[in-house]
Amino acid sequence: MFKFPKIALLLALCLTSLTAFAQSTKYPGIGRDATAKEVTAWDIDVRPDFKGLPAGSGSVAKGQDVWETKCAQCHGIFGESNEVFSPLIGGTTAADIKTGRVANLTRADYPGRTTIMKVASVSTLWDYINRAMPWTNPKTLTTEEVYAVTGFMLNLAGIVPDDFVLSNKNIAEVQKRMPNRNGMTTAHAMWPGKEFGNAVKPDTQNVICMTNCVTEPKLASFLPDFARNAHGNLSEQNRIVGQQKGADTTRPEGNTDKSSATPNTSATTPPLATKSTDSKSDNKAVLALLSKNVCTACHGIDKKIVGPGLTEIAKKYPGKVDYLAVKIKAGGSGVWGAIPMPAQDISEADAKIIANWLANGAPK
Amino acid sequence: MIDQLNDSGRVIKAPENFLTPTDVKTVFAEGKQGRRDFIRRAFAAASTATVAGAAAVSAPAAWAQSNPIPSEGGDPNILNLPEHATGLGQGVATEGYGKPSKFESNLQRRQSPGLTQTTQASVSFAPLQSLFGIVTPSGLHFERHHQGWWDIDPSKHRFMINGMVKKAKVFTMDEIMRLPSVSRFHFIECGANTAVDWGNVAVPTVQYTHGMLSCSEFTGVPLITLLELAGADLKNGKFLLAEGGDGSSMTRTIPMSLITSGEVLVAYGQNGEMLRPENGYPLRLVVPGTQGVSWVKYLRRVEVGDQPYAAKDEAIHYIDLQPSGLHRQYASIQECKSVVTTPSGGQVLLDKGFYNITGLAWSGKGKIKRVDVSTDGGRNWRQARLETPVLSKALSRFNLDWIWNGKPAIIQSRAQDETAYVQPMYKQLRDVRGTRSIYHNNAIQSWLVQENGEVKNVQVS
Numbered sequence: 123m124f125k126f127p128k129i130a131l132l133l134a135l136c137l138t139s140l141t142a143f144a145q146s147t148k149y150p151g152i153g154r155d156a157t158a159k160e161v162t163a164w165d166i167d168v169r170p171d172f173k174g175l176p177a178g179s180g181s182v183a184k185g186q187d188v189w190e191t192k193c194a195q196c197h198g199i200f201g202e203s204n205e206v207f208s209p210l211i212g213g214t215t216a217a218d219i220k221t222g223r224v225a226n227l228t229r230a231d232y233p234g235r236t237t238i239m240k241v242a243s244v245s246t247l248w249d250y251i252n253r254a255m256p257w258t259n260p261k262t263l264t265t266e267e268v269y270a271v272t273g274f275m276l277n278l279a280g281i282v283p284d285d286f287v288l289s290n291k292n293i294a295e296v297q298k299r300m301p302n303r304n305g306m307t308t309a310h311a312m313w314p315g316k317e318f319g320n321a322v323k324p325d326t327q328n329v330i331c332m333t334n335c336v337t338e339p340k341l342a343s344f345l346p347d348f349a350r351n352a353h354g355n356l357s358e359q360n361r362i363v364g365q366q367k368g369a370d371t372t373r374p375e376g377n378t379d380k381s382s383a384t385p386n387t388s389a390t391t392p393p394l395a396t397k398s399t400d401s402k403s404d405n406k407a408v409l410a411l412l413s414k415n416v417c418t419a420c421h422g423i424d425k426k427i428v429g430p431g432l433t434e435i436a437k438k439y440p441g442k443v444d445y446l447a448v449k450i451k452a453g454g455s456g457v458w459g460a461i462p463m464p465a466q467d468i469s470e471a472d473a474k475i476i477a478n479w480l481a482n483g484a485p486k
Numbered sequence: 487m488i489d490q491l492n493d494s495g496r497v498i499k500a501p502e503n504f505l506t507p508t509d510v511k512t513v514f515a516e517g518k519q520g521r522r523d524f525i526r527r528a529f530a531a532a533s534t535a536t537v538a539g540a541a542a543v544s545a546p547a548a549w550a551q552s553n554p555i556p557s558e559g560g561d562p563n564i565l566n567l568p569e570h571a572t573g574l575g576q577g578v579a580t581e582g583y584g585k586p587s588k589f590e591s592n593l594q595r596r597q598s599p600g601l602t603q604t605t606q607a608s609v610s611f612a613p614l615q616s617l618f619g620i621v622t623p624s625g626l627h628f629e630r631h632h633q634g635w636w637d638i639d640p641s642k643h644r645f646m647i648n649g650m651v652k653k654a655k656v657f658t659m660d661e662i663m664r665l666p667s668v669s670r671f672h673f674i675e676c677g678a679n680t681a682v683d684w685g686n687v688a689v690p691t692v693q694y695t696h697g698m699l700s701c702s703e704f705t706g707v708p709l710i711t712l713l714e715l716a717g718a719d720l721k722n723g724k725f726l727l728a729e730g731g732d733g734s735s736m737t738r739t740i741p742m743s744l745i746t747s748g749e750v751l752v753a754y755g756q757n758g759e760m761l762r763p764e765n766g767y768p769l770r771l772v773v774p775g776t777q778g779v780s781w782v783k784y785l786r787r788v789e790v791g792d793q794p795y796a797a798k799d800e801a802i803h804y805i806d807l808q809p810s811g812l813h814r815q816y817a818s819i820q821e822c823k824s825v826v827t828t829p830s831g832g833q834v835l836l837d838k839g840f841y842n843i844t845g846l847a848w849s850g851k852g853k854i855k856r857v858d859v860s861t862d863g864g865r866n867w868r869q870a871r872l873e874t875p876v877l878s879k880a881l882s883r884f885n886l887d888w889i890w891n892g893k894p895a896i897i898q899s900r901a902q903d904e905t906a907y908v909q910p911m912y913k914q915l916r917d918v919r920g921t922r923s924i925y926h927n928n929a930i931q932s933w934l935v936q937e938n939g940e941v942k943n944v945q946v947s
Contacts, residue, residue, distance in 0.1 A: 147714075148714075149664075149715060152657070152661045152664055152665060153656065153657045153661055153712075153715055154655065154656060155653045155655060155656075156646055156655055160654075161646070164646055164786065164787050167727055167737055167797070169791070169793060169795055169796070170793070170796045173791075173793075207603070223811065224811070225811075227807065227812075227813075228811035230920075230921075235807070240802055240813060241801060242801060242813075242815075243796045243801055245796065246796050246797065246801040246802060249797065249798065250798040250802065253734075253735040253737070254632075254633065254734050254798065257733075260733040260734070260735070261733075261735070302813075305811070305812055305813055306801075306805070306812065306814075306815040307812045307813070307814055307815065310814050310817055311819075312814070312816075312817035312818055312819045312821070313816045313817065313818055314741040314743050314818065314819055315742060317724050317725065317794075324821065324907055325910075325918040325919060327908075327914075328900070328911060329908060330858065330900075330902060330908055331867070332868075333866050334865060335860075335864055335867065336865055339862070339864055339865060339946040339947075340947050341944055341945075341946060342944075342946055342947035343686035343687040343945040344942055344944040344945070345687050345690055345942065345943055349690075350690075352599060352690075353599060353689065353690050353691070354596075354599070356690060356691060356832035356833075359592055359596070359615070360592060360832070360833060362589055364616070364828075365828060365841055365842065366828060366833040366835050366836070367834050367836065368592070368832055368833060369832050369834045369940050369941075371832070375938070375940060394589065394591055416606070419604055419606060
């Protein structure tokens with residue numbers, strides 16, 4: 123009566139430890155099995171053979187709506203924008219869709235490369251939009267929206283017609299019309315391993331030569347004088363002691379005042395890049411807020427990127443704290459141009475601080 | 487970051503952007519005419535001096551003394567005792583986490599003006615011109631973000647393994663840090679390092695030409711250990727996808743051969759402390775010898791599969807355009823490369839006399855075997871001293887004694903790795919890859935030391 127439960131308890135303990143031992147390997151107690159729910163939440167990648175592609179569909183027409191509200195700010199109405207990112211659409215032809223090679227890629231004089239000129243696999247476009255777009259709110263599109271936007275881009279590039287509905291059922295057919303589908307090669311020696319089956323020699327075979335190696339070195343390219351200070355004063359980008367100093371690029375070349383950089387004359391010290399840490403800290407906090415809320419993705423401090431520069435806004439609305447706070451949250455279009463600013467998910471408090479700062483002239 | 491933000495509003499366009507085609511022609515024309523004669527004349531003198539260079543080390547040449555005795559009979563820095571010799575200094579733990587001297591504030595990682603339109607999809611370059619040895623201070627490590635950086639709570643970070651495995655697994659940071667760890671020095675270089683100089687010279691200093699390069703001691707667990715815990719099918723699973731947990735969710739196909747060899751690490755440590763947030767805190771992949779984009783930051787998941795993945799950053803970006811119009815895909819290895827960091831572009835040599843030419847060499851295929859240095863534009867070479875340690879797929883530091891006679895000199899370095907591969911000249915590289923590849927420019931770099939002491943980024947033919 124008394125003993126029996128004790129034995130049962132012992133037995134139970136043995137069974138538990140046995141089970142645990144059977145599941146462990148070299149490192150007992152480390153890691154656990156992932157649940158199906160967890161794997162589904164994270165395993166979002168889509169391969170070129172469409173493994174991982176969720177079932178669904180989206181129309182070109184719906185894609186246009188999504189594009190104009192969530193994509194056009196950065197990529198332009200027709201995917202042509204070069205303001206924030208490289209253009210997405212352009213440079214491909216109906217002939218490319220037939221051959222699967224984008225002819226413009228062979229032209230050394232062609233000015234740029236759009237995404238649609240480069241991408242070989244339509245799965246990549248789908249996966250890119252699904253995992254990383256919109257840039258400031260990645261992974262917020264529905265599966266239908268991802269199909270729709272992908273379809274809209276393919277339509278802009280003339281790959282699918284206006285009334286097309288892209289789906290998991292027809293995407294393999296679309297792949298056969300990708301303009302650069304035959305444009306990739308793995309025939310190089312820069313992949314470690316033999317998975318691509320092409321262990322070839324390196325591209326170049328330079329040799330070690332020690333004397334009279336090249337006939338006569340000639341200068342083929344150098345930075346023009348007008349670009350001298352384009353990267354800022356280089357004297358402020360080198361250590362103030364050492365075997366060399368940075369060139370003072372605020373002066374023309376050859377006018378370097380050597381005496382001012384001589385290490386042992388205490389009267390003159392080589393320039394030190396300065397960071398202000400004084401009473402401007404409030405303004406710095408606002409600048410950090412702007413960055414945190416991704417305002418600066420579209421608004422430069424002084425210059426227009428997609429939306430107007432912040433100092434331009436400040437000039438237009440001095441003292442108008444309440445108006446600015448509302449606009450920051452609500453967005454709008456038509457005041458500075460046609461491209462709309464979407465409504466922002468920003469706290470009331472942050473919006474107020476930024477509005478105050480703008481109304482005070484956006485001081486730095 | 488705030489300073490960058492300030493700058494982003496009023497950038498001066500980089501030269502690569504404001505060079506019109508006409509300007510480019512002018513530059514080339516000048517290069518061919520005016521400057522060529524200047525250089526040719528200079529070399530007549532410079533090369534004889536270099537040949538005699540070794541002898542000149544002991545010769546009592548009449549070089550200007552760089553630290554002359556002042557007229558008052560002594561250096562005031564010696565004669566007048568400064569405050570720090572006559573007062574009381576600061577106490578312990580004034581700074582709970584110490585910072586560099588205030589006199590070192592010129593050493594900053596910097597953006598190349600006009601290179602990118604935003605700071606969140608951008609790059610900052612490490613100040614190689616002022617660094618010593620092979621380790622990059624963590625705060626100066628170059629940055630490349632595709633959708634901004636985050637400071638992630640490590641107690642909430644999880645790592646998952648799925649795909650062709652017996653059991654999909656999840657791990658906490660606590661669990662990963664309980665496993666046997668290794669610490670190894672490796673370089674990380676962006677595939678686009680030196681990209682702006684593919685066609686012609688575009689930026690002034692080594693920070694901007696080669697600064698997407700850093701080297702750290704990384705601590706972590708070999709990925710193979712974790713794959714074995716999950717029972718990965720290493721026979722049929724020939725590829726591995728690594729995925730980040732941030733907004734961009736960087737995905738890259740990782741070579742299985744580097745995983746089975748034990749080289750690929752799931753790393754949390756960098757130079758004795760945790761990874762910096764800008765470099766993937768709390769967990770990143772370390773894939774020695776391959777371009778930085780494969781070293782996925784904020785690592786949340788790996789998937790074992792039987793096919794490559796053609797992810798966004800290996801099917802749209804990070805593909806190398808060849809003259810044929812084909813793009814090379816899955817070009818991952820950073821081939822053998824080197825650069826002289828002193829003297830280098832934008833620096834000024836103040837006097838003639840002795841200098842220590844110093845620089846960095848590295849190879850994605852193993853150890854550096856030797857480095858040669860030329861001071862006459864590649865005509866004659868001398869073997870440099872390789873300093874210890876010389877480690878596989880890490881930066882190696884080289885040094886060479888040099889006496890500058892005040893004449894123009896073109897400084898180059900040429901590295902060879904343990905596979906016997908020799909770093910190529912620009913012409914050799916362009917003959918195969920053209921000038922539009924963007925990625926994987928490992929050509930020999932040239933720096934022109936002018937008579938006025940100012941050093942310039944140049945290319946020779």
